[in-house]
Amino acid sequence: xxxxxxxxxxxxxxxxxxxxxxxxxxxxxxxxxxxxxxxxxxxxxxxxxxxxxxxxxxxxxxxxxxxxxxxxxxxxxxxxxxxxxxxxxxxxxxxxxxx
Numbered sequence: 001x002x003x004x005x006x007x008x009x010x011x012x013x014x015x016x017x018x019x020x021x022x023x024x025x026x027x028x029x030x031x032x033x034x035x036x037x038x039x040x041x042x043x044x045x046x047x048x049x050x051x052x053x054x055x056x057x058x059x060x061x062x063x064x065x066x067x068x069x070x071x072x073x074x075x076x077x078x079x080x081x082x083x084x085x086x087x088x089x090x091x092x093x094x095x096x097x098x099x
Contacts, residue, residue: 056063 053063056067061067
């Protein structure tokens with residue numbers, strides 16, 4: 001056997017491998033950037049909720065969803081009729097066919 005054994009990759013195969021590798025690197029970098037953005041969003045939301053909690057405690061008001069909705073129940077417009085909950089829980093709506 002004369003000659004030498006050379007392991008040569010075909011140029012198209014090498015281009016395909018490099019292309020896939022670069023796509024994977026870009027995908028991983030974009031994933032890391034997205035996770036960092038989500039972390040910043042969660043941290044800023046936690047800070048905002050903490051500030052709202054401290055302000056509510058300083059004012060002596062309760063902090064929670066129930067207190068927020070009871071405060072906002074009067075409506076955004078002064079003089080507007082406040083929203084009142086109907087008697088009993090509404091669990092279904094009756095539909096009638098109009099002919």
